[in-house]
Amino acid sequence: MTPSMGSGSDLAARLRVAYGWTGDVRVEPGRRGAEGRVWRVTAGGRQYALKEVVGAPPAAAAVAAQVDLMQRAAAAGVRVAASHPDRAGRHVIPGDDGSWLRLYDWVDVRPIEPSACGARSLGVLLARLHRSAPACGSEPGGGVPSRWYDRAPDLTSWSPLCTSGAWWCDRLTARLAELPLLCERVTPTDPQRCLSCHRDLHPENVLVEASGALVVVDWDDVGPAQPGRELAKLVFDWFCDGPAFDLQAARELYSAYIDEGGPGRVVEASDFSMLVAARLNFLRLQLRIALDPHASREHRAWADQEIDEALRILPTPRQLGEALEAFSDVH
Incomplete structure (x- = not known):
């Protein structure tokens, strides 16, 4: 059974509160999988990828290790989509109906053979x-x-x-x-x-x-x-x-x-x-x-x-x- 995801308007309201955004916030549906979806978010003249997943969120220690390695890799010249914390410093925030959310930079990419x-x-x-x-x-x-x-x-x-x-x-x-x-x-x-x-x-x-x-x-x-x-x-x-x-x-x-x-x-x-x-x-x-x-x-x-x-x-x-x-x- 495919999980129930939040609506774009609900997510936009949640993101305004979590990230302190004002003005227009647009949330557009993207690729959907068995356990979640990636949304395209536009706010403050920037674009982001919002990952929404149903299920238990990752442990705080795991998220900290991921963010640390991503930042080290970026400093070494590796291209990554940075993970953004909310105003409380959380990289993972609660969504609706047992889901959790994580915000990244939007990067226009394609698969490569x-x-x-x-x-x-x-x-x-x-x-x-x-x-x-x-x-x-x-x-x-x-x-x-x-x-x-x-x-x-x-x-x-x-x-x-x-x-x-x-x-x-x-x-x-x-x-x-x-x-x-x-x-x-x-x-x-x-x-x-x-x-x-x-x-x-x-x-x-x-x-x-x-x-x-x-x-x-x-x-x-x-x-x-x-x-x-x-x-x-x-x-x-x-x-x-x-x-x-x-x-x-x-x-x-x-x-x-x-x-x-x-x-x-x-x-x-x-x-x-x-x-x-x-x-x-x-x-x-x-x-x-x-x-x-x-x-x-x-x-x-x-x-x-x-x-x-x-x-x-x-x-x-x-x-x-x-x-x-x-x-x-x-x-």
Whole structure:
């Protein structure tokens, strides 16, 4: 079921109070998803993006970590859409009917296909993010680094999913033989080697302006990660689409990252831990949603789409070895 969003006039009134705006405030509906919507706001001669989401708001510590990294990244030359606090200093404010609101700069951007994105530009972007990031050995608010990024699902958890009779069972079964080799690459994160990282730099979260500048969006997953592991994940997120692995682009990205002073390196199998663990955890989550009789039809349909892609892009042990070989003399 699609959530109920506030009206433009209601939101305009709420924003006037929260931000102290006077005069004309226009709120126009934008893209809507399963859990929220982005509105285009015009006030005081400026344009903003208002994110409205239904559900529990992010913790204050998580928001503080996101804002800190965004500001550091912007100072290092990374293009971001700045998050704006209200008059009380809050970056997240309550909306209507259990929703919450967050205001950003409006940036005119468009998606970019990996094949059209300069690999060197991506390498420079990640190097600047990592060079500007503070050391960070715990999740925002405390706690060890999230197991999502360094613990693969137990191998025994996959077999029951393969006997459900769903359309994807044969494809999942075909990948099971490789899972032990993939999971061998996954080792615990070393908090002493972690920086505050974006952790979700796939092609939907790095967009492009008309000028050609790359813009990083959706900082909701900021937290600790080893920079080499995020680097390895970025390479596969952008340049490995199933069997098609652009090793030349991967090498160019890696070389540009090092030339720009990025601190991470991909030199051993465990450097793919974040890639493998995140891909497998996401796939298992979507499989469970697709089989959940209590999930809405829309969420199950969305999970089916995600499963199709997740099975296609799940890396193979051979591809990890090819990447290590390609990077071996770029140090």
